Each structure stands twice: as structure tokens, then as C-alpha cells.
Amino acid sequence: MAALIDYVVILAHALSTIIGIWVAYLTFKIAKKNVGVSTYWTLFSMAAILNVTHGVMFLIKVGLLFNLFSVASLMALVQQGMALPLPSGMYAFAHTIFAIQGMLFAVAGFMMLQFYTKLSLDMNAMMSKGKK
Amino acid sequence: MTKKDQCKKLMSDFFGPATAEKVDAMDENNCVEQCKTIVTNFLGPEKAKEFDNIN
Amino acid sequence: MANILLPDYTLIYIVALTVGFYFIGGYLFFMVSKLSLKKEHTYIGIAIIIMSLTELSEIIEILWGTGNLIIETCIIGLAISNVLLLVGVKRIAKSLT
Numbered sequence: 001m002a003a004l005i006d007y008v009v010i011l012a013h014a015l016s017t018i019i020g021i022w023v024a025y026l027t028f029k030i031a032k033k034n035v036g037v038s039t040y041w042t043l044f045s046m047a048a049i050l051n052v053t054h055g056v057m058f059l060i061k062v063g064l065l066f067n068l069f070s071v072a073s074l075m076a077l078v079q080q081g082m083a084l085p086l087p088s089g090m091y092a093f094a095h096t097i098f099a100i101q102g103m104l105f106a107v108a109g110f111m112m113l114q115f116y117t118k119l120s121l122d123m124n125a126m127m128s129k130g131k132k
Numbered sequence: 133m134t135k136k137d138q139c140k141k142l143m144s145d146f147f148g149p150a151t152a153e154k155v156d157a158m159d160e161n162n163c164v165e166q167c168k169t170i171v172t173n174f175l176g177p178e179k180a181k182e183f184d185n186i187n
Numbered sequence: 188m189a190n191i192l193l194p195d196y197t198l199i200y201i202v203a204l205t206v207g208f209y210f211i212g213g214y215l216f217f218m219v220s221k222l223s224l225k226k227e228h229t230y231i232g233i234a235i236i237i238m239s240l241t242e243l244s245e246i247i248e249i250l251w252g253t254g255n256l257i258i259e260t261c262i263i264g265l266a267i268s269n270v271l272l273l274v275g276v277k278r279i280a281k282s283l284t
Contacts, residue, residue, distance in 0.1 A: 009259045012266035019269040026280040033178075033284050044276075051269070095201045098242065102208025105235050109215030116222040119147060119174055123154050126166055145282045148223030175283075 006065060013058035020051020040111035047104035053097045136160055138186045139167045146175060202245050209239030230275030237268035 024045045031041035063069050133141075136155055144152035158166055164186050172180040216232030241261035248258050 005259050009262050012263045015266040016262075016269045019266075019273045023269075023273055023276045026276050030280055030283050048272075048276075092198045092201055095198065095205055095242070095245070098238075099201055099205040099208060102205050102212055102235075102238070102242075105212030106208050106215060109212045109219065109235075112219045112228075113215050113222070115174070116147075116219055119151060119170070120222060122173065123151065123170060126170065127154065127157050148225035148228075150222060150224040179283075 006061070010058060010061050010065065013054040013061065016051050017055035017058060020048050020054065023051075024049035037111060037115055040108045040115070043104050043108040043111070047101045047108060050097055050101040050104070053094050053101075057094065134160065135186055136163050139163045139183070142171075142182055142186075143167055146171060146179065199246055199249055202242050202249070206239050206242045206246065209235055209242060213239060225279075227275040227278045230271045234268040234272035234275070237264055237271075241265045 027041045027045040027048060031038040031045060060074065063074070064071065136158065139158070140152045140155045143155055155163055155167065164183055168180045168183040171183065213232045213234075213236035216228050216235060220226075220228035220232055241258075241264060244257045244261040
């Protein structure tokens with residue numbers, strides 16, 4: 001018997017997936033317009049799209065909740081399909097994706113910080129030149 | 133609205149309030165040109181065209 | 188879900204790395220918001236920090252097996268933080284596109 005929280009968690013995964021795609025689309029639009037440093041918006045977009053991992057979790061949890069498959073059969077499928085040099089197990093794979101997402105956010109954040117630092121310095125330089 | 137106020141609004145939209153505050157230190161006659169230069173360098177000429185509407 | 192977790196510490200290292208990356212990312216966005224004074228950057232920073240807390244809850248669950256409640260709460264918190272992320276990004280997109 002599934003508790004209410006199971007359904008709420010499933011909805012949370014679905015919401016995270018949808019928002020991830022939405023944010024990826026918006027930031028990709030900014031990057032395409034080449035406004036500012038499009039690299040960090042592209043990185044942000046790539047980070048956001050990785051929220052589709054929550055979509056996979058959504059599908060798995062729905063499948064388990066409605067007994068569409070069992071954990072054992074799911075694990076067998078995962079083990080079959082993953083000849084990657086990664087630790088086996090879908091949890092590790094999902095968290096590896098989140099590690100990549102975190103890294104992309106960190107790099108995008110760093111680039112954005114560089115942008116604003118340079119902006120601040122350039123504005124100060126322009127104003128001090130104007131005063132002379 | 134004065135030229136400075138219009139510049140401040142645009143700079144606030146593009147970069148945020150901190151950058152907009154710096155416009156106060158600019159001269160009324162030069163602010164449009166200076167802000168346009170900054171926006172061109174950081175966001176490209178397309179966005180800088182919005183300063184052409186300031187009178 | 189406990190039987191899906193690895194018996195070794197590899198998963199913990201991966202999740203710890205994830206916590207670190209998210210935390211750094213969120214902190215960097217906070218620093219950007221200090222320079223720009225834009226609320227949107229603060230929202231994005233908060234959202235990413237909440238993502239790091241969600242991952243931290245995973246480590247707590249793996250190490251101490253407190254049951255899924257903490258993770259489930261954090262997943263719900265993660266969804267809410269994603270809403271905050273969307274709000275921040277939408278506002279920025281509106282001003283730049």
C-alpha cells in the first residue's frame with residue numbers, strides 16, 4: 001500500500017524534470033542570442049537538462065509503485081545495459097549524472113562571477129577616466 | 133526622465149541594481165555614450181541599440 | 188530501495204563530490220548576486236544550495252539508514268528549489284532576450 005508521500009515524491013520528480021527542461025530551453029535561448037558570455041548560459045542549459053534524470057526516477061518509481069516491474073528485474077536490465085566504466089547500480093549512475101550537473105553549475109557560476117567582476121572593474125575604470 | 137535615469141533603468145535591467153547605481157557617478161552628457169560602450173563590450177551591439185532610444 | 192545501494196563506499200564518494208560541486212556552484216551564484224544585487228542570482232544560488240542539501244541527505248541515508256523520509260523530504264524540497272530556479276532564470280531571460 002503506497003503512502004501519500006510516495007505519490008508526492010513521484011510528483012516532485014515529475015516537476016523537477018519539467019522545470020529542468022524549461023530552464024534548459026530558456027537559458028539556451030539566451031545563449032543563442034549571444035548576449036553576454038553565451039558559454040556560461042550554454043553550460044547552465046546543459047546543467048539544467050540533466051534534470052531529466054529525475055524523469056527516469058519518476059518512471060522507475062511509477063513502475064515500482066504500480067508493480068509494472070520488480071526491483072530485481074530492473075536491476076538485471078540495468079546490469080545488462082551498462083558496460084560503462086562506472087560503478088554498477090542505478091543509484092550510482094544517477095548520482096554521477098548529478099555530479100556532472102553540479103560541476104556544470106559550478107563552472108557556469110564561476111564564469112558568471114568573472115563576467116561581473118570584469119564589468120565592475122571596467123565601469124570603475126571608465127568612470128575614473130572620465131573624472132580625469 | 134533624465135538621460136541618467138533612463139540609462140540607470142536600462143543598466144539595471146541588463147546587469148542589476150549594483151551596476152545601475154554606478155551611473156550616478158557619470159556625467160549627464162556622457163552617460164549614454166559610456167553606458168552604450170559598456171553594454172556593447174559585455175552584451176553585444178544588439179542590446180546596445182536600446183540606448184539609441186534615449187533622448 | 189536500500190537493496191539497490193552499493194555495499195562499498197564508491198557511491199558515497201560520488202554523492203560527496205556532488206554535494207561539493209552543488210555547494211560551490213550555489214556559493215558562486217551568491218557571490219555573483221553580491222556583485223550584481225540582482226535577486227534572480229540569489230534565487231539561483233539558493234536553488235543550487237538546496238540541491239546540495241538533497242544530496243547530503245542521501246549520504247546521511249546511506250551511512251545511517253534513517254529510512255527514506257529524509258530523502259523524500261529533500262526530493263520535495265528539491266522540486267520547490269527547482270521552481271525558484273525557474274523563477275530566477277525566467278526573469279533573467281525576460282531582460283536579456
